Amino acid sequence: MCGIVGYIGDSNVEKVLMQGLDSLKYRGYDSAGVALYDNGNIKVFKAVGKLENLQNKLSALSDDEKRASMGIGHIRWATHGSATEVNAHPHLSMDGNIAIVHNGIIENYKELKGELEAKGYVFKSQTDTEVVAYLIGDEYKKVGNLKVAVQHIIPRLKGAYALCIMCKDEGGKIVVVRKNAPLVIGIGNGENIVASDIPAIISTTSNIVYLNDDEVAVVKKDSVEIEDLNGNKIPLNIQKMSIEMDAISKMGYKHYMLKEIYEQPNIVRNLLCGRITNVNTPISLDEVKISRDALKQLSRVQIIACGTSLHAGQIGRYLIEDLVGVATEVEPASEYIYRKNTTDKNSLVIAISQSGETADTITAVRQAREKGAYIIVITNRPDSNITRYADSILNVNAGIEVSVAATKSYTAQLLTLYLFAIYFAEVKGVSLDRLPSIKEELVSIPVKMEEVLSSDADIEKKAEALSKYQNFVYIGRGVNLPTAMEGALKLKEISYINANAYPAGELKHGPIALLDENMPVVSVLIPGHISYDKTISNCEEARARGAKLITITSSDDKELEKLFDVIIRIPVVSDMLSPLLAVIPFQLLAYHISNFLGKDVDQPRNLAKSVTVE
Numbered sequence: 001m002c003g004i005v006g007y008i009g010d011s012n013v014e015k016v017l018m019q020g021l022d023s024l025k026y027r028g029y030d031s032a033g034v035a036l037y038d039n040g041n042i043k044v045f046k047a048v049g050k051l052e053n054l055q056n057k058l059s060a061l062s063d064d065e066k067r068a069s070m071g072i073g074h075i076r077w078a079t080h081g082s083a084t085e086v087n088a089h090p091h092l093s094m095d096g097n098i099a100i101v102h103n104g105i106i107e108n109y110k111e112l113k114g115e116l117e118a119k120g121y122v123f124k125s126q127t128d129t130e131v132v133a134y135l136i137g138d139e140y141k142k143v144g145n146l147k148v149a150v151q152h153i154i155p156r157l158k159g160a161y162a163l164c165i166m167c168k169d170e171g172g173k174i175v176v177v178r179k180n181a182p183l184v185i186g187i188g189n190g191e192n193i194v195a196s197d198i199p200a201i202i203s204t205t206s207n208i209v210y211l212n213d214d215e216v217a218v219v220k221k222d223s224v225e226i227e228d229l230n231g232n233k234i235p236l237n238i239q240k241m242s243i244e245m246d247a248i249s250k251m252g253y254k255h256y257m258l259k260e261i262y263e264q265p266n267i268v269r270n271l272l273c274g275r276i277t278n279v280n281t282p283i284s285l286d287e288v289k290i291s292r293d294a295l296k297q298l299s300r301v302q303i304i305a306c307g308t309s310l311h312a313g314q315i316g317r318y319l320i321e322d323l324v325g326v327a328t329e330v331e332p333a334s335e336y337i338y339r340k341n342t343t344d345k346n347s348l349v350i351a352i353s354q355s356g357e358t359a360d361t362i363t364a365v366r367q368a369r370e371k372g373a374y375i376i377v378i379t380n381r382p383d384s385n386i387t388r389y390a391d392s393i394l395n396v397n398a399g400i401e402v403s404v405a406a407t408k409s410y411t412a413q414l415l416t417l418y419l420f421a422i423y424f425a426e427v428k429g430v431s432l433d434r435l436p437s438i439k440e441e442l443v444s445i446p447v448k449m450e451e452v453l454s455s456d457a458d459i460e461k462k463a464e465a466l467s468k469y470q471n472f473v474y475i476g477r478g479v480n481l482p483t484a485m486e487g488a489l490k491l492k493e494i495s496y497i498n499a500n501a502y503p504a505g506e507l508k509h510g511p512i513a514l515l516d517e518n519m520p521v522v523s524v525l526i527p528g529h530i531s532y533d534k535t536i537s538n539c540e541e542a543r544a545r546g547a548k549l550i551t552i553t554s555s556d557d558k559e560l561e562k563l564f565d566v567i568i569r570i571p572v573v574s575d576m577l578s579p580l581l582a583v584i585p586f587q588l589l590a591y592h593i594s595n596f597l598g599k600d601v602d603q604p605r606n607l608a609k610s611v612t613v614e
């Protein structure tokens with residue numbers, strides 16, 4: 001959600017900014033803009049909609065018109081005020097001396113705006129960001145130094161911000177500051193770059209500095225200096241970035257989503273590596289820092305997440321309750337934070353967030369921490385905000401996920417939850433007779449995932465036939481109810497087709513009224529568990545109402561062909577581990593349907609990759 005880039009150096013500033021913004025598009029946006037500094041002038045260009053619209057505007061300019069020695073750029077996902085050019089960033093101070101781009105939300109902007117209006121300032125946009133530009137402009141008039149003006153106004157801001165600021169009167173420097181919103185500085189050779197996320201930096205340098213909350217950095221062409229708000233110098237901690245270019249390239253796939261679906265077997269393989277050495281040896285999970293005694297004493301687990309991560313958490317609940325026998329609740333972070341919950345020091349809170357920047361989940365973790373709970377964060381971004389509130393961080397190591405629809409991060413979260421549940425059971429000394437066979441089967445999952453992927457061409461054909469339907473019902477039971485929910489979410493978010501998931505047994509309590517020949521029912525059927533026969537009965541009930549039936553199953557029973565119109569077979573797998581395989585056909589179905597319908601697979605409308613507002 002929103003992206004920032006700032007660049008100072010001898011390369012073509014406009015190009016570096018546009019490339020950087022292009023690499024951040026995946027986060028979701030609906031307008032874009034850049035401010036170019038040239039010889040005491042700041043020129044601002046903005047466009048609503050796709051980045052191409054801004055690029056077209058810039059391409060129409062002469063080299064002279066876009067000459068610049070530094071610049072800042074932004075993609076905006078509208079929060080305060082709709083997606084218009086006026087609301088797009090960069091914003092200028094009223095006198096035009098200061099230009100800023102901002103990620104995050106200034107919670108007290110109305111109050112600050114009122115103060116400035118009382119002083120005679122007139123605002124052009126509806127944004128909170130313009131208020132910050134005016135505030136810095138106002139302070140700059142008093143102190144005549146950009147860095148100091150920023151240091152003075154930061155304590156007045158409530159909320160989250162990553163700010164990148166230029167001043168007409170102070171060429172040769174970009175000032176940046178952040179709080180609860182990501183910002184990274186890339187240290188180049190005779191050039192420096194700042195961005196809200198690493199993909200924007202990767203083609204300039206692999207040396208990076210992470211800014212801490214309320215540290216102010218002055219970024220010049222040949223130097224970067226950091227101070228706290230009181231002017232105390234902070235040493236530069238330059239780190240080598242580990243992310244490879246491959247992570248942000250499509251590697252020949254038509255879309256990032258497809259590439260990311262195909263990456264799943266290797267991600268799982270890598271996650272298993274070194275964890276399960278021998279099925280009879282306890283699992284190794286050194287990242288869990290809670291003492292074994294404290295873990296044994298825990299009386300409850302609460303899992304908090306949003307969206308796809310929430311579905312992973314729902315499967316986590318089945319695993320922990322089944323293998324460990326400890327009561328586990330799962331709740332959307334957006335619900336948890338607004339009610340009187342009973343989290344206490346005997347609770348283990350597991351927060352799951354791919355991006356680590358989801359505002360609701362971060363707030364939930366903060367609240368739980370204040371109540372004394374032990375916090376485990378499962379994330380794909382160990383450098384993200386949420387990890388600041390964690391006692392233990394489990395990095396799912398899926399590599400940067402560019403497609404807005406989460407796929408590989410989901411299976412990596414699931415695998416991490418399987419590992420954690422087994423670890424927890426071993427520490428508690430329970431389910432010990434079952435664990436060796438579960439571990440053995442886990443090790444076989446990557447090869448089975450590859451088998452599922454090898455039927456992609458067949459799934460694509462089935463998807464083409466299914467792409468004519470406007471409504472779907474997804475059903476599942478037990479550990480695969482969340483799989484059905486995840487399948488339905490994938491379909492609706494990238495193809496805009498209405499897909500609702502229900503517990504299979506709930507169908508007859510209401511949703512069955514919806515069914516007819518235009519509403520296919522998609523189910524998950526895994527033999528070897530009582531839910532198998534029960535789900536078949538639910539499918540029979542749907543068939544009796546004329547619904548077309550589709551199933552994803554590990555059964556090779558030929559009889560199923562009499563009942564089901566479409567069967568997608570996955571390898572034989574236990575009910576417990578089946579979510580790791582069953583989700584892949586759901587991802588592929590959603591992908592191919594979206595592709596057939598000509599939708600923007602990687603950047604679906606209205607969605608953002610990291611949702612930084614509550």
Ligand code: F6R
Pocket residue numbers: 306307308309310352353354355356357358361404405406407489493609610611
């Ligand atoms: C769906 C999707 C979203 C996210 C949700 C939480 O494909 O990506 O539902 O899962 O916004 O995001 P994280 O996991 O980053 O907290």
